Amino acid sequence: MDTSGGSLRDRPNRLLSCGVQDWFCVFFASYLLLLGPKGLEEISAVKILILYVSVLALVLLLAVLIAVSLIRRPGARRLRDCLAPRALRNPANLFACAYLVFVLISALLSPWRRMALFSTENRENACTEFLYVLCFVLISLWGKPTKTILYVVYGATGLFCLVILLHLLGLNPFGLYGAGKNFYSPVKGGRTKIFIGTVGNVDLVSAVFSLLLPICLVDGLTARGWRKLIGLTLAAVCAVEMVKIRVLAGLVGVAAGGVLSAWILAPFRRKTKLYLLLGLGLAGAAGLAVLWGFDLKPKPLHELHEILHGRFSDKFGTGRFFIWRQMLERVPGRLLFGTGPDTVRQTGLDPFTRYNAAGQLVAVGRLSNAHCLPLQILYCTGLLSLLAWLGMVGSVLAPWALRKNKSRASAAIGAGIICFLTNMLFCITSVIIMPFFWCFLGLLNGEQINKDMPPE
Numbered sequence: 001m002d003t004s005g006g007s008l009r010d011r012p013n014r015l016l017s018c019g020v021q022d023w024f025c026v027f028f029a030s031y032l033l034l035l036g037p038k039g040l041e042e043i044s045a046v047k048i049l050i051l052y053v054s055v056l057a058l059v060l061l062l063a064v065l066i067a068v069s070l071i072r073r074p075g076a077r078r079l080r081d082c083l084a085p086r087a088l089r090n091p092a093n094l095f096a097c098a099y100l101v102f103v104l105i106s107a108l109l110s111p112w113r114r115m116a117l118f119s120t121e122n123r124e125n126a127c128t129e130f131l132y133v134l135c136f137v138l139i140s141l142w143g144k145p146t147k148t149i150l151y152v153v154y155g156a157t158g159l160f161c162l163v164i165l166l167h168l169l170g171l172n173p174f175g176l177y178g179a180g181k182n183f184y185s186p187v188k189g190g191r192t193k194i195f196i197g198t199v200g201n202v203d204l205v206s207a208v209f210s211l212l213l214p215i216c217l218v219d220g221l222t223a224r225g226w227r228k229l230i231g232l233t234l235a236a237v238c239a240v241e242m243v244k245i246r247v248l249a250g251l252v253g254v255a256a257g258g259v260l261s262a263w264i265l266a267p268f269r270r271k272t273k274l275y276l277l278l279g280l281g282l283a284g285a286a287g288l289a290v291l292w293g294f295d296l297k298p299k300p301l302h303e304l305h306e307i308l309h310g311r312f313s314d315k316f317g318t319g320r321f322f323i324w325r326q327m328l329e330r331v332p333g334r335l336l337f338g339t340g341p342d343t344v345r346q347t348g349l350d351p352f353t354r355y356n357a358a359g360q361l362v363a364v365g366r367l368s369n370a371h372c373l374p375l376q377i378l379y380c381t382g383l384l385s386l387l388a389w390l391g392m393v394g395s396v397l398a399p400w401a402l403r404k405n406k407s408r409a410s411a412a413i414g415a416g417i418i419c420f421l422t423n424m425l426f427c428i429t430s431v432i433i434m435p436f437f438w439c440f441l442g443l444l445n446g447e448q449i450n451k452d453m454p455p456e
Contacts, residue, residue, distance in 0.1 A: 013142060017450065019065045020058075020143040024439060025152040027054045031435060032156050032208070033163075033198050039176035043200045047432050048123050055131050058138060092445045093137050095392035100133040102385035103341055110340025119342040123431040126341050132438045136392075139442030144450045145409035149443070150219055154230055157212045161237045164197040164205070168244055196245060199432055206242060206250025207433050210423040211440070213238040213254055214261060214415040222408050248300060253423025260422075261415035264401045319352055320371050320426065326350060327370055327379045338382035344368050373424040393421070396445045403448075410447050413440050 031054070036046040107116035107126035119125040166173050167183040177185065177195070186192050199205045213235050220231020242250050263276060291301060292308045303316045314322035326349045339347050345368040352365050370376035377386045400406070400414045417440055424437075 013450070015069055016062060016065050016142040017144070019061050020139055020446075021146055021148060023054075023058050023061055024139065024143060024149060024443070027058075028149075028436070028439070029152055029156040030054070032160055035174075035176060035198055039174065039178065040195050040200050041178065044123055044430070044432060048128070051128070051131060051431065051435055055135060058135070062138065062142070090140065090395075090445065090449055092392050092395035093140055095388050095395055096133050096136050099385050099388035099392060100130060102337065102388055103129045103381045106337040106381040106385065107340050109337050110343060112340055112343045112346045115343050115346055116340030124342045124429060124434065128431055129341055132434065135435065136438045136442040136445070139439055140445040140449055142450070143443050143446040145407060145413050145443050145447055147409055150215070150409050150412065153212065153215055154234060157216060157234050157238070160197060160199075160208070160212075161234065161241060164241050164245075165237075167196045168241070193245070201428070201430075201432075202245045202247050203249065203427050204430055204433050205245060206247035207253075207420065207423050207427045208436065209238050209242045210250050210253040210257070211416045211420040211436055213242070214258060214419045215412045217412075218261070218265065218415045219408060219412040222411065249423050249426035252426065253419050253421075257419030257422035258415070261418050264418075265406075265411050265415065317426070322352065323349075323367055323371055324375060326367075327375055331379060334382065336382045336384055338378065338380045338385070341380050343380060344370065344376075369428040369430075371426060371428055373421070373427070373429055376429050393441070396441055396448075399448050400444055407447070410444065413444055417441055417444065 027050075031047065031050050034046065034050060036042050104126055107113065110116040115125070117126050163173060163176075167176075170182050170184060172182045176198070177183070183196050184192050187194050194202060196202055197205050199208050216231045216238065217235035220228050220233075220235055223231055239254075242254070259280065263273060263280075266273065266276075268276070288308065291304050295302055295305045303313075306313070307316070312321060314325065327344075330347065330349075345366050349367040352367055370379055374386060374390075377389055397414065397417070400410065403410075406414070417437070420437055
């Protein structure tokens, strides 16, 4: 942990910044890659344990570093420099704290208060949301994107892709599936190809890819030498594996989020960007016109054709329309504070059914997730928490998008967050993946707060 450089006044924050960076590197790699002795069978329990232990370690680490800084040079000014009071007034941090307050109120007002506070459904209860916000604020206060973090992302992504490659080949390294099983073995309901890698559900794996692929790609495109080669290679491997696991939400997230990120990051003048935006708008309008006029064979395009003609079905979006319709019908009944964090299953929505190509019923399941992050927040914790969450995200991404002198690490992480959020419009939320979003968003916010910090 190198704390050299900077004035005496800078050094407390420099010390804390190095501590947060080291913690982030360890946490990211361990949370992405580690599983328990039962492999994928107990993945959520292991991930939540890692999260709780890691956040506790972060708090203790920062407390020790602040104490060390004060022992070296005691005084009220020194304490003020460590705690960075101006950073506490950062708009994104204030929105995050408001979001947490509304989540806690929602949990206390919920008819299923105990579930909302301590649910084991998706484990995104009020306590877990507290950890999310705490991570975001602490990382914002003393962290920022650095090339060291990108190196760790590269290494962890490479190992993550390697495990998935072995699973796609029908192997079972470390016995993650259990004895005699692999990626192609049928699971409950007779379905196959559902769980893979060290994240589990293919939807969640796709969400992780939608975050990591843009980070590797953007950094690879702007780097030189071996770093360019590694970044572009990892991005290509992520893209191939995304196609192999066949999760449309991830592909849409990377494609749509990638276009938006490219428009933000492209080194063009504002007038040129406006022309590009106009061109994209015209291309999109032309595409919609084609879809309106022609009923194309691929299922997603057929569904878009039907929607453009005003014909909707609960089967669209692999059943997402069925989920969204039910939730939106119930939102007005508990508009401000929702039903309580992670209580979708308790609200009695009609069960989800899945049929095979022959029309046979292959799965029936109670709904426990919105498959859309903003709708999940609105339904569970209410309109106020959704507005606070949107304010937090906007307060981070808007300054980032407008900032001209983005660091290479900042540009890569910002693109990853945009693609991840695009994917999460159609993906399930889970404690397995959401800490990545909160921590990387904290890094991006930290760059704005700590922009005067001496460079790495």
